[in-house]
Amino acid sequence: MSEITPEVVRHLAGLARIDVTDAEVDRFTEQLGLIVDSAATLKAAVAGDVPATSHPIPMKNVYREDVVLESLSQEAALSGSADSESGRFRVAAILDEE
Amino acid sequence: MNLVKLTAVEQLEGLRSGAFTSVELTQAHLDRIASVDGVVHAFLHVNASGALATAAEVDRKRAAGETLPALAGLPIAVKDNLTTIDEPTTAGSKILEGWVPPYDSTVVSKLRAEMMPILGKTNLDEFAMGSTTQFSAYGPTSNPWSLDRIPGGSGGGSAAAVGAYMAPLAIGSDTGGSIRYPAAMTGTVGTKPTYGAVSRYGLIALGSSLDQIGPVARNVQDAALLHDVIAGHDERDSTSLPEDLGSMVAAASNGSLAGVKVGVIKELSGSGFQAGISARFQESLELLKAAGAEIVEVSCPSFQYAIAAYYLILPAEASSNLAKFDSVRFGMRVTPEGNPTIERVMAATREAGFGPEVKRRIILGTYALSSGYYDDYYGSAQKVRTLIQRDFDAAFAKADVLVSPTAPTTAFKLGEKIEDPLAMYLNDIATIPANLAGIPGLSLPNGLADEDGLPSSIQLLAPARADQRLYSVGAVLEKAHENVWGKRMIDFAPEVKAGA
Amino acid sequence: MAKAELMNYEQALEKFEVVIGLEVHVELNTKTKMFCGCRNDFGDEPNTNVCPVCLGLPGALPVVNKRAVESAIKIGLAIGCDIAPNGRFARKNYFYPDLAKNFQTSQFDEPIAFEGGVEVEVPSGQVYKIDIERAHMEEDAGKLTHVGGNTGRIQGAEFSLVDYNRAGVPLIEIVTKPVYGAGAEAPELAAAYVRYIREVVKALDVSEARMERGNVRCDANVSLRLHGAEKLGTRTETKNVNSLRSIERAVRYEIQRQAHILANGGTIIQETRHWHEDKGTTSAGRPKSDADDYRYFPEPDLVPVAPSKELIEELRASLPEDPATRRKRLQEAWGFSDLEFRDVVNAGLMDPIEETVAAGASPQAARKWWSGEIARQANADGKDVSELNVTAAQVAELAALVEAGKINDRIGREVLAAVMNGEGNPGEIVSAKGLEVVSDDGALMAAIDEALAKQPDVLEKIREGKVQAAGAVIGAVMQAMKGQADAGRVRELIIERAAQ
Ligand SMILES: [Mg+2]
Numbered sequence A: 001m002s003e004i005t006p007e008v009v010r011h012l013a014g015l016a017r018i019d020v021t022d023a024e025v026d027r028f029t030e031q032l033g034l035i036v037d038s039a040a041t042l043k044a045a046v047a048g049d050v051p052a053t054s055h056p057i058p059m060k061n062v063y064r065e066d067v068v069l070e071s072l073s074q075e076a077a078l079s080g081s082a083d084s085e086s087g088r089f090r091v092a093a094i095l096d097e098e
Numbered sequence B: 001m002n003l004v005k006l007t008a009v010e011q012l013e014g015l016r017s018g019a020f021t022s023v024e025l026t027q028a029h030l031d032r033i034a035s036v037d038g039v040v041h042a043f044l045h046v047n048a049s050g051a052l053a054t055a056a057e058v059d060r061k062r063a064a065g066e067t068l069p070a071l072a073g074l075p076i077a078v079k080d081n082l083t084t085i086d087e088p089t090t091a092g093s094k095i096l097e098g099w100v101p102p103y104d105s106t107v108v109s110k111l112r113a114e115m116m117p118i119l120g121k122t123n124l125d126e127f128a129m130g131s132t133t134q135f136s137a138y139g140p141t142s143n144p145w146s147l148d149r150i151p152g153g154s155g156g157g158s159a160a161a162v163g164a165y166m167a168p169l170a171i172g173s174d175t176g177g178s179i180r181y182p183a184a185m186t187g188t189v190g191t192k193p194t195y196g197a198v199s200r201y202g203l204i205a206l207g208s209s210l211d212q213i214g215p216v217a218r219n220v221q222d223a224a225l226l227h228d229v230i231a232g233h234d235e236r237d238s239t240s241l242p243e244d245l246g247s248m249v250a251a252a253s254n255g256s257l258a259g260v261k262v263g264v265i266k267e268l269s270g271s272g273f274q275a276g277i278s279a280r281f282q283e284s285l286e287l288l289k290a291a292g293a294e295i296v297e298v299s300c301p302s303f304q305y306a307i308a309a310y311y312l313i314l315p316a317e318a319s320s321n322l323a324k325f326d327s328v329r330f331g332m333r334v335t336p337e338g339n340p341t342i343e344r345v346m347a348a349t350r351e352a353g354f355g356p357e358v359k360r361r362i363i364l365g366t367y368a369l370s371s372g373y374y375d376d377y378y379g380s381a382q383k384v385r386t387l388i389q390r391d392f393d394a395a396f397a398k399a400d401v402l403v404s405p406t407a408p409t410t411a412f413k414l415g416e417k418i419e420d421p422l423a424m425y426l427n428d429i430a431t432i433p434a435n436l437a438g439i440p441g442l443s444l445p446n447g448l449a450d451e452d453g454l455p456s457s458i459q460l461l462a463p464a465r466a467d468q469r470l471y472s473v474g475a476v477l478e479k480a481h482e483n484v485w486g487k488r489m490i491d492f493a494p495e496v497k498a499g500a
Numbered sequence C: 001m002a003k004a005e006l007m008n009y010e011q012a013l014e015k016f017e018v019v020i021g022l023e024v025h026v027e028l029n030t031k032t033k034m035f036c037g038c039r040n041d042f043g044d045e046p047n048t049n050v051c052p053v054c055l056g057l058p059g060a061l062p063v064v065n066k067r068a069v070e071s072a073i074k075i076g077l078a079i080g081c082d083i084a085p086n087g088r089f090a091r092k093n094y095f096y097p098d099l100a101k102n103f104q105t106s107q108f109d110e111p112i113a114f115e116g117g118v119e120v121e122v123p124s125g126q127v128y129k130i131d132i133e134r135a136h137m138e139e140d141a142g143k144l145t146h147v148g149g150n151t152g153r154i155q156g157a158e159f160s161l162v163d164y165n166r167a168g169v170p171l172i173e174i175v176t177k178p179v180y181g182a183g184a185e186a187p188e189l190a191a192a193y194v195r196y197i198r199e200v201v202k203a204l205d206v207s208e209a210r211m212e213r214g215n216v217r218c219d220a221n222v223s224l225r226l227h228g229a230e231k232l233g234t235r236t237e238t239k240n241v242n243s244l245r246s247i248e249r250a251v252r253y254e255i256q257r258q259a260h261i262l263a264n265g266g267t268i269i270q271e272t273r274h275w276h277e278d279k280g281t282t283s284a285g286r287p288k289s290d291a292d293d294y295r296y297f298p299e300p301d302l303v304p305v306a307p308s309k310e311l312i313e314e315l316r317a318s319l320p321e322d323p324a325t326r327r328k329r330l331q332e333a334w335g336f337s338d339l340e341f342r343d344v345v346n347a348g349l350m351d352p353i354e355e356t357v358a359a360g361a362s363p364q365a366a367r368k369w370w371s372g373e374i375a376r377q378a379n380a381d382g383k384d385v386s387e388l389n390v391t392a393a394q395v396a397e398l399a400a401l402v403e404a405g406k407i408n409d410r411i412g413r414e415v416l417a418a419v420m421n422g423e424g425n426p427g428e429i430v431s432a433k434g435l436e437v438v439s440d441d442g443a444l445m446a447a448i449d450e451a452l453a454k455q456p457d458v459l460e461k462i463r464e465g466k467v468q469a470a471g472a473v474i475g476a477v478m479q480a481m482k483g484q485a486d487a488g489r490v491r492e493l494i495i496e497r498a499a500q
């Protein structure tokens, strides 16, 4: 039995900030269930002492000197935005408590 | 003379000798686009004026006797997930419709420095998520060999542009096979370099630890030309390799197979591979042997986990990479009815702006990273990566290069498998291990499958940083095939019917 | 919202043990941001110190600022931590419009510094050991301005505006282990600890360390448990506590608030609380929930930070003296008594006095002005002295004017008030207002004779040895001179007159 239920899909969609329709929830529940089930074999495959690889080509200590580089102009920075005002990006109000 | 049918090498010779100008060459490609792209749909945006301006500048400098970069005047197409300051960059997604980035990707900067006229931006599966180019929000691309079939993906646009003579060269990106698989479907050559060999700066990230930009061409030597232009260290990409991996053009010119051990990956042959593809693969092995190579068998038992691991790592990284598409700083904004909060605007925008495959993978990736599931899913997948690297290490201890068919089947019909993600994910079974391990791979066409007459390809793999081996072996094998066939692979392709 | 009921502080401590934990964010004073070359200066015109990286544009990639890493190591060493030989950055995923990528690049399970400790003295003279769990590198968020509704607050705002100049500014987050046993002194200890961290980062010259500008910010965790109980109580995390005074008040408030709830059979909700400077209260924010599933994973676009032993030792050798040593040295140099010095430290006056002495004032004069008028004003305004409109150089100038006899102490206080009122430097104010003391003996003598004419018996009394009788005349002369006279000189002149 898959761990993926419609509730799980809705919760994940919420975390990922995507509205989903009921039809999408049903479809994703089924499809993700299959994918997740097939992923279950991995846990057994790596039982024992296997280190994780997060970078395919190991490197370390890649730095930039603390030297100022050119920034974008304010106009260029705002050029892609749907809405801006007095040099700032404008967004709808934020639902939160102070 | 039909300029577009020349190889890139031949086009460069023509430019240098003065047989034709860059403006003539560029215009020939623009004309070709105008005549066939209506049915192929390889391009999302064509920048005729920009390309011609660059071409004119090259012609002017050449006439003035100025020194020019090696590929100056040679037109090129760029996958639409690389930022360009003068053209929209959509990544095949509605959420970026019309977005013109305020900066150029490093690779595009290099093309500009090389003075290559950029013809336009090519189609792809949305955010490069897919292997058919059907998941582009702007409609699918057709395979030039058979217009009702997929061109492969995600870089189907770049492969089809090159395969249908709309560009001599194109830029692709390969996260799980997105250069090599379309190359295999369209009878073209495509390379995924070693991870870090080409800067990712300005490539709209899919799976950051897997993504790599590479060349798409109609033959090995042409691919090498482009590879040398785009490779090299970039201070803007922390994962960019500091070392120079040598000239691919030189490697392709001096190929020899004497004493070279070629390893056949046991797990990537036989069952699951279309008979015609297996037959062509065996013939390629015979040609390699005849050219002096020693054929050995290698086993990579952990490859059986590669797809499952890939479809956790990729969605996990993608779910985070795609969080920035939130309507605030760029891209689409959908404001629901009433007096919505920013949270609702973000969720509605992402619902409307992302296609189903993107949503599916974001939700899957969110799951794989969730507390409580991380160790079992993302964590296990990263460990599988280690096993796959160990398999490659062992295999490369026995062989200089490894080979397999690039794809299990030839190009299938548009619309097939589209609602079956698991079946679709199998397309990349042979290409994914290289991305997980960071090693380079090249797909080379090796004839037509008997059952459907569609292109078949062989994949060459080399150890990390040994990209040159792909070109030296690839060039020899390509020559051997052409000797047998008496013509180039691309010459088998039927003429694209413009009115179809 | 109903005002929370509080338990009497002494009663609360009788019943409960207080456990605190402190998270301090320090903004580094690097020239550029953590992951890009934009200027680290967020007071500029909005969205002018931004680039594709810190705006989170598609395709952009981070590169770590070397100086920020060195600063982080220095801080780690200065608070007694071990430095990780191999640490990584991670992505902390959550959506918020001030977060350009919708993830914060931070460190999760591999912080650069861990397992340290510092000794902190509170006003009573008691010294507490505070264990440090970790110090890690991360980036700041942009700045949101809420428009409409009530006075720029998030609640009831019509919309918000975002400036990303601060996005990507390097931060070091220092996290303590739970601190037990401070009892009634827990609030003072919290403030003293943050003061200590400020002294450390200022001495290291890695931060401007100005709390009023948000260079140092503190989140205070508070929980209570019955004396003798083993299990830790549920904690709350109070945010926005941006002055030392507020830290003390906020911790005290939380102790009283939680004690009331627990004593009445209620339960504490694990939540974020916001400190309101004006009301001196905290209010509930977001409860900790699923929304806190940050889906951390190693940042694939960055490679590990692996400082060599040599680098660590080099940085260790470069560390300035620790705060305790510095305190000892300054007390000796200044010749302050233990009591005087402790008052100076607790009032946060060590730095300004040091600067004032460096600017030429005597230690006692510097102490007199800072702990007198200026501290009084700060107290009255509920601010730190650093937030007042007066600099060490101005105080030194004032002290010099008094020393030279140009003004007296009383005028000095008047001048200082004018300085804090933004009227200019002391010298300018003295000349502009004509406050310089009258040092013309002729003018003073005229005033003395005028006063003596009204009190003719005074001279006789002085001659009889009752010198204190001069007081009445001095008072009258000072009044006549509007205070702008040196009372000592007036006294001398009266006695001279009596001797004639
Ligand atoms: Mg933090």
Ligand SMILES: [Zn+2]
Binding pocket: C033, C036, C037, C038, C049, C050, C051, C052, C053, C054, C055, C168
């Ligand atoms: Zn920046």
